[in-house]
Amino acid sequence: MRAHEAGAMHGDIGDRGPGWLRPPADVNALVPQLWPRQVERGTGGALTVAGLDVRELAAEYGTPAYVLDEDDLRSRARDFRAAFPDVDVYYAGKAFLCRAVVRMIAEEGLHLDVCSGGELATALSAGMPAERIGFHGNNKSVAELTRALDAGVGRIILDSFTEIDRLTALARERGVRPGVLIRVTVGVEAHTHEFIATAHEDQKFGFSLAGGAAAAAAFTVIDEGVLDLRGLHSHIGSQIFDTSGFEVSARRVLALQAQIRDARGVELPELDLGGGFGIAYTTQDDPATPDELAKRLRKIVDSECAAENLSVPHLSIEPGRAIVGPAVFTLYEVGTVKDVDGLRTYVSVDGGMSDNIRTALYDASYSATLAGRASTAEPLLARVVGKHCESGDIVVKDEFLPADVQPGDLVAVPGTGAYCRSMASNYNHVPRPPVVAVRDGQARLIVRRETEEDLLALDVG
Structure with missing residues (x-):
């Protein structure tokens, strides 16, 4: 869906009438907002990232591979810190987490949000200060909560009455007073896919x-007096462009904060507005900048606090996709090109739904471009598909590629930093791809490619 110039829109080619998709004037052109900031076309028209040719990356690390522009990720983290200087910015680790990324995030001054024992283990093993970690999740086990308490995790976001009881018992047993937030479901219908709308x-x-x-949960924690209730938390969904949902959420959460103050005489000092800030996957997406988000969110909170006669609480936000999503592209090799009776051309690559399930799961739209060379051929409307035994194994539903695309060509899909490696699987016993970070013309492996030996090592039968 248009990794090149504007013209295409969301959806399937069959969803719209004739003329819906228009071929680009230049099939080799790149749309900057879709790509990591250091990606361009170099010698022979091949893509380069931070000065390194993708053909060299493919030769050394193989395909498919996730390619991370490290300076791009770091600069996006700094953009959020600069736009929100007096706000705690928690990188949402569920988007993509490995030890190298934990260190990048820590070095750029961000906090880290985790939502499982595995993510917590990764964060701690990479040296993230525990007091800068927040622990999410709707079903945190006794073992996970115990580890969080023992490590000194900075805050735990409570999700159920069972969890309140569970954490209260553990904290009382250890004689500690962990900081907690109450996660509030505010009844906002976010403008996003139903599977990633959470409020x-x-x-x-x-x-x-x-x-x-939500009020009963706050009263329970306050009255019990074991846990340190610092504030309320609301997360309305993911891949959101319209801040009106945040306005409704903030209004309702701050009204609850006023209710708690009036009922218990406690004015909670913190408020977490969550994340879910959208990025550009196609030319039809128009995400706000961190500066724009900061201006809008501050205005919303200031206005609602004034209306409720509340002090403005210390704010937190949780960008994940907005930091790592645009910083990564996936590099594939074409295996076959198949014209199906003139109805559609299928370009099959050596990955698919095992390294990017989002198209199949969320009907997500992506872009693609020929990566290993430029072409003077006419644009060809194609569907980029994977190698798995599913008809829904689609990477990019509709994209103009050069008509001379052929087996052995490299194809790159931008915007794959968030939730692609995190949600990757071994479907059809396909090993998961590596993650390669590039900086100043140098590449380093930060997550190695899985091997068949890795798969067999778990098979103890």
Whole structure:
């Protein structure tokens, strides 16, 4: 979906009438907002990242491979820190986490949000200060909570009454007073896919505001006196462009904060607005900059606090996709090109839904471009598909590639830093790809490629 110049839109070619998709004037052109900041075309028209030719990357590390522009990730982290100087910026590790990324995030002054024991272990093993870690999750086990307490995790976001009881018992047993936030389900219908909208009433996360559970949870924690209730938390979804949802969420959460103050005489000092800030996957996406987000969110919070006669709380946000998503592209090799009776051309690559499930799971749109060379051939409307035994194994639903695309060509798909490696699988017993970080013309492996030996090592039968 248009890694090149504007013209295409979201959806399937069959969804719109004739003329919906227009071929680009230059099939080799790149749209800067879709790519890591240091990607361009170099000698022979091949893509380069931070000065390194993707053909060299393919030769050394193989394909498919996730390619991370390290300076791009770092600069996006710094952009959020600069736009939110007095706000705690928590990188949402669920987007993509490995020890190298933990160190990058820590070095750029961000906090880190984790949502499982494995993510916590990764963060701690990479040296992330525990006090800068927040622990999310709707079903944190006793073992996970115990590890978080023993490590001195800075805050734990409470998601159920069972978890309140569980953490209270563990904290009392250890004689500690961990900082906690209450996750509030505010009833906002975010403009995003239903699977990644998290603030409507009928879903698994948080305490319902409308039903009174959120207030009851806060009163329980305050009255018990074991846990240190620092504030409220709201996360309305993911890949969101419209800040109106944040406005509704902030209004409702701060009204609850006022209710808690009036009922218990406690004005909670913190408020976490969550994340979910969208990025550009195609030319139809127009994400806000961190500066724009900061201006809008501050205005919302200041206005609602004034309306409730509340002091402005210390704020937190949780960008993940917005930091790592645009910093990565996936490099593939074409295996076959198949014209199906003139209906569609299928360009099959050596990866697919095992390294990017989002197209199949969320009907997500992506872009693609010929990466190993430039071409003077006419644009060809193609579908980029994977090698798995599923008809839904689609990487890019519709994209113009050069008509001379052929087996052995390299194809790159931008915007794959968030949730692609994190959600990768071994479907069809395909080993997961490596993650290669590039900086100043030098590449280093930060997550190695899985091997067949890795797969067999777990098979103890």
